[in-house]
Amino acid sequence: MTGGKFYRRAVLLLPALLALACAPAASRAEEKSSGELTVALSSLSTETLDPILGGQIVKFYLDQMFDYLVGCNPDGTLSKTDGLARDWEVSADRKRWTFLLRTGVKFHNGDDVTSEDVKFSLQRATGKRSTTGYAGPMRELIADIETPAPDKVVIVTKQPTLIIASYLSRALSTEGMVLSKKYHEAKGDDGFLAHPIGSGPYKFVQRTAGSFLKLEAVDNHWRQGAPGYKNLWFRLVPEETTRIAMLRQGKADIIDISRERVKEVQADGFPIRLRKDDAQINFWWIEPYQGKPLDNPRVREALNLAIDRKELAETIFNGMAAPGPVPWGMSWSYPEVGFKDDALQYKFDPKAAQKLLADAGFGRGIELQLYSYRLPGLPEGQAMAEAIAGYWEAIGVKTKLVPVDYPAFRKKWIDRSDPGGIGYFNVANRNWIGAYAIIDKYANPKEATATMHDPELEKIVLAIPGQVEQDKVNDLMRQLYARLRSEHHGVGLLNIHTPYAVSKRLASWDPGSVMYDLNLDQLTLTKK
Amino acid sequence: MSDIPLSPIQRVLRRLPGRRTKGRVAGPPLIPLVILVAFVLAAVFAEWVSPGEPYRQALRAGFRPPVWLDAGTWSNLLGTDRLGRDLLTRIIYGARVSLTAGVITVLVATAVGVAVGLVAAYFRGRVDAVLMQLTDATLSIPIILLALILAVTVGPSFGNVVLAIAAILWARYARVIRGEALSLMERDFIALARVAGCSPARIIAVHLFPNILNTVVVLFTLQVGDVIIVEAALSFLGAGIPPPTPAWGSMVADGREFITTAWWVSFFPGLAILMVVLSFNLLGDWLRDRLDPKLRQI
Numbered sequence: 001m002t003g004g005k006f007y008r009r010a011v012l013l014l015p016a017l018l019a020l021a022c023a024p025a026a027s028r029a030e031e032k033s034s035g036e037l038t039v040a041l042s043s044l045s046t047e048t049l050d051p052i053l054g055g056q057i058v059k060f061y062l063d064q065m066f067d068y069l070v071g072c073n074p075d076g077t078l079s080k081t082d083g084l085a086r087d088w089e090v091s092a093d094r095k096r097w098t099f100l101l102r103t104g105v106k107f108h109n110g111d112d113v114t115s116e117d118v119k120f121s122l123q124r125a126t127g128k129r130s131t132t133g134y135a136g137p138m139r140e141l142i143a144d145i146e147t148p149a150p151d152k153v154v155i156v157t158k159q160p161t162l163i164i165a166s167y168l169s170r171a172l173s174t175e176g177m178v179l180s181k182k183y184h185e186a187k188g189d190d191g192f193l194a195h196p197i198g199s200g201p202y203k204f205v206q207r208t209a210g211s212f213l214k215l216e217a218v219d220n221h222w223r224q225g226a227p228g229y230k231n232l233w234f235r236l237v238p239e240e241t242t243r244i245a246m247l248r249q250g251k252a253d254i255i256d257i258s259r260e261r262v263k264e265v266q267a268d269g270f271p272i273r274l275r276k277d278d279a280q281i282n283f284w285w286i287e288p289y290q291g292k293p294l295d296n297p298r299v300r301e302a303l304n305l306a307i308d309r310k311e312l313a314e315t316i317f318n319g320m321a322a323p324g325p326v327p328w329g330m331s332w333s334y335p336e337v338g339f340k341d342d343a344l345q346y347k348f349d350p351k352a353a354q355k356l357l358a359d360a361g362f363g364r365g366i367e368l369q370l371y372s373y374r375l376p377g378l379p380e381g382q383a384m385a386e387a388i389a390g391y392w393e394a395i396g397v398k399t400k401l402v403p404v405d406y407p408a409f410r411k412k413w414i415d416r417s418d419p420g421g422i423g424y425f426n427v428a429n430r431n432w433i434g435a436y437a438i439i440d441k442y443a444n445p446k447e448a449t450a451t452m453h454d455p456e457l458e459k460i461v462l463a464i465p466g467q468v469e470q471d472k473v474n475d476l477m478r479q480l481y482a483r484l485r486s487e488h489h490g491v492g493l494l495n496i497h498t499p500y501a502v503s504k505r506l507a508s509w510d511p512g513s514v515m516y517d518l519n520l521d522q523l524t525l526t527k528k
Numbered sequence: 529m530s531d532i533p534l535s536p537i538q539r540v541l542r543r544l545p546g547r548r549t550k551g552r553v554a555g556p557p558l559i560p561l562v563i564l565v566a567f568v569l570a571a572v573f574a575e576w577v578s579p580g581e582p583y584r585q586a587l588r589a590g591f592r593p594p595v596w597l598d599a600g601t602w603s604n605l606l607g608t609d610r611l612g613r614d615l616l617t618r619i620i621y622g623a624r625v626s627l628t629a630g631v632i633t634v635l636v637a638t639a640v641g642v643a644v645g646l647v648a649a650y651f652r653g654r655v656d657a658v659l660m661q662l663t664d665a666t667l668s669i670p671i672i673l674l675a676l677i678l679a680v681t682v683g684p685s686f687g688n689v690v691l692a693i694a695a696i697l698w699a700r701y702a703r704v705i706r707g708e709a710l711s712l713m714e715r716d717f718i719a720l721a722r723v724a725g726c727s728p729a730r731i732i733a734v735h736l737f738p739n740i741l742n743t744v745v746v747l748f749t750l751q752v753g754d755v756i757i758v759e760a761a762l763s764f765l766g767a768g769i770p771p772p773t774p775a776w777g778s779m780v781a782d783g784r785e786f787i788t789t790a791w792w793v794s795f796f797p798g799l800a801i802l803m804v805v806l807s808f809n810l811l812g813d814w815l816r817d818r819l820d821p822k823l824r825q826i
Contacts, residue, residue: 260786308587315587316610372771386771387611390585402683403770
C-alpha cells in the first residue's frame with residue numbers, strides 16, 4: 001500500500017473510529033430497546049390497570065407504566081433518584097411536606113409531568129372510590145395539597161406526621177403513582193382504563209383479561225434512557241406444568257413456582273430466585289369471638305403451642321420458610337424499629353397446650369371451624385390448613401375444615417357471619433409504616449376487618465400516627481409487636497420465601513424486598 | 529351359539545365365575561363377591577383391621593413409598609400421603625365413606641324413584657304426564673353441576689353429596705319402574721284386584737311393587753357403583769366429602785400434583801375405586817341375568 005492511499009483511508013476511517021470510541025459515553029436515548037421479556041404467573045390478581053382500584057397487588061406491572069412521586073431502592077429504602085421527587089423536606093412542625101419535582105419528565109402522550117398531576121393523582125387515590133391499601137388513613141391525614149409551582153408540591157397534614165414520604169413511595173401501595181390529569185379528564189375513568197398512560201419506562205399496548213398484558217418500551221425514559229427490552233409481557237398461566245414447559249421452551253423468562261417443584265426445575269439447570277420472607281402466614285379469628293373459647297388468652301396460647309412450626313417449614317414448605325411467631329409481625333420492619341423475635345418463638349409443646357386448655361376450663365376439648373383455601377403465592381394453603389387441623393386435633397381441639405374459595409371466607413369475615421371461625425392469609429411483608437397500617441386494620445374495632453379487641457393494643461395503635469420522633473415511633477412499634485405476641489392475638493405461623501424460576505439469561509436477577517414488587521427495573525432498565 | 533368371534537376381553541369375561549355359559553345362569557361371581565365382602569367387612573371393622581389411625585399425621589414421614597420400594601417400611605404398607613398419614617388406613621376408612629355414601633344415596637333415590645314410577649303408571653293421565661315431565665327435567669340436570677352449586681352455597685359435606693346425587697338419581701328409577709309397571713297394569717291380576725275393590729295404595733304396594741322388585745334390586749346394585757364413581761368425582765373436584773375425612777376421590781385428588789414423584793398417593797385409592805365399582809357392576813350383571821325370568825328360562 002502506498003503512503004498516499006494509506007493516509008486517504010485513514011482519513012476516511014477516522015470518523016467511524018471516533019464514533020466507536022465515543023459509543024460508551026453516548027446517551028442510552030440513542031440506543032434502541034430490543035427483545036422480549038415474558039413473566040408468566042399463576043395469578044395476575046385483580047388485573048386492574050387503574051392504580052386506585054385495588055392496584056397494590058398488581059404493583060409489579062403497574063410500576064412499569066407509572067412513576068411514583070417517591071422512589072425506592074430494591075431493599076425498600078426511599079430513594080431520591082428513582083422517583084419523580086428529586087428532593088423533599090418537612091417543616092419544623094411536621095405538618096408541611098414539600099416535594100420538588102424533576103423537570104422534563106413526560107407522560108407517554110408527550111405531556112409534561114407537573115405538580116398539578118401529582119395533586120390530581122393524590123386526590124384521586126384518597127377519594128371515596130379508591131380501594132388502595134392506605135386510602136383511608138391518607139384521607140384522614142391530608143388537609144390540603146398546594147401547587148405553588150409546576151415543579152413543587154406541598155402536602156399539608158392535619159397532624160404532625162413522619163410518614164407522608166413513605167406512604168407516597170414505591171415501598172408501599174399505589175397511592176404515590178402519578179397519572180396525567182389532562183389525559184384523565186379528557187378520557188374519563190373508563191377511557192383511562194381502556195388505555196392508561198403514565199410516565200413509566202413502559203407504555204400500555206394491549207390487554208386481554210384473563211390472558212395477558214403487553215407493554216412496550218418508551219424511546220427514552222428519564223431514569224436510564226431506552227429500557228432493556230422492547231416488549232414486556234405478563235401472561236396468566238394458572239397451570240404450573242404449563243408454566244414450567246414455557247420456561248423450558250424459552251417462552252417465559254420468569255415464572256412463579258410452587259415450593260415443592262423447585263428441586264425439579266433446578267435439576268434442569270434453571271436458576272431459582274427467592275423473595276426471602278416475602279410474606280407472613282397469619283391465622284386469625286372472625287370477630288366478635290367474645291364468649292367463645294378464643295376469647296380466653298390461654299386457649300389462644302394453646303393453639304400456638306400445639307403447632308410444630310419448624311416441622312411445617314421443613315416439610316410442607318420444603319424448607320422455604322422460617323417460624324414467624326408474632327401475629328402481623330412484618331420482619332422487614334424489625335431492623336427499622338429495633339425489634340427481634342428470636343426470644344419469642346413458640347416452643348412446640350402439645351402437653352403444655354393441653355394443660356392450658358384444661359386450665360381454661362376446656363379439658364374436654366373445644367370445637368373450631370377452620371376455613372381452608374389456596375391463595376396466590378400459597379399453593380400449599382389447603383395442605384397447611386389440614387396439617388394445622390391435625391396439630392389442633394392432637395390437643396383435643398375438634399377442628400372442622402371448611403374448604404372454600406378465599407372470597408367466600410372473606411365475605412364471612414367482613415360480614416362477621418361466623419364468629420370465631422378461623423382463616424389465614426399470606427400477608428405481604430413490608431416496612432414499619434405498612435406494618436402499622438395493616439395492624440391498625442386488624443386491631444381497630446371500628447374497622448370491618450378487626451379480628452381482635454384489646455384496649456391496651458388500641459392505645460398503642462392510636463398513639464403512633466401523631467408521633468414526630470422516630471425513636472418514639474420505634475418504641476411504640478416494639479410495644480405493638482410485643483403485645484400482639486404476649487396476648488396471642490392470632491397465630492403468627494411462618495415467614496415464607498417465594499421462589500421464582502428464571503431463564504438462564506436472568507440468573508443475576510434479584511427480585512428485591514419491596515411489597516408486591518418484583519424489582520423488574522433491574523432487568524428492564526439494564527441493558528442485556 | 530353365535531359364530532361371531534369373541535374379543536379378548538369377552539373371552540376373559542366369559543371365564544369369570546358367575547358368567548352365563550351354555551345358556552344357563554351360573555352361580556354368583558365369586559371374585560367380585562369376595563372383594564365386596566372384604567371391603568364391607570373392612571369398612572365395618574375399620575377400627576380393628578386398619579394398621580393405624582386415619583387422621584394421625586407425621587409430616588416428616590410424608591410421601592413414604594410402599595413397602596416394596598426403597599425407603600418403604602412395614603409400618604406403612606402402601607406408603608404415606610403428604611401429611612405422613614398411612615394410606616392403607618385411610619383407604620380402609622375411606623371404604624366406610626364410599627360404601628355408606630353409595631348405599632344411602634341409592635336407597636334414597638330408589639325410594640323416591642320407585643314411588644314416582646308406580647304412582648305415574650297406576651294413575652296415568654295428568655298425573656303421569658306431570659310426573660314424567662318432572663322426571664325428564666330432572667334427568668337433564670348434571671349431577672356434578674348441582675353438587676358444585678350446593679358445595680358453593682352451603683358448603684361441601686357428606687349430606688350434601690348424598691342429597692345432590694339422590695336428587696337426580698331418583699329420576700332414572702322412576703323412568704324404568706314406570707315402564708315396567710305399565711306392562712303389569714295390563715295384566716289380569718291387577719284388573720281382578722280393582723274388581724275386588726282394592727284401594728290404589730293397596731294395589732301399588734301389594735300387587736305392583738313385589739312384581740318390580742327384581743328390577744329394583746338389579747338397578748340398585750348397578751347404581752351403587754355409579755354413585756361411588758360420582759362421589760369420588762365430586763370429592764376429587766373439592767365438592768364432595770371435605771377433608772380430612774378419608775374419601776377415595778379426595779385422596780386421588782391429593783396426590784395428583786405429585787403423580788410423577790409419589791404416584792402411590794393417587795394410585796391406591798384409585799385402585800380401590802376401580803375394584804369396588806367393577807365388583808358392583810359384575811354383581812349387578814349377574815343379578816340381572818339371575819332375576820330376569822326370560823333369561824332364567826333359556
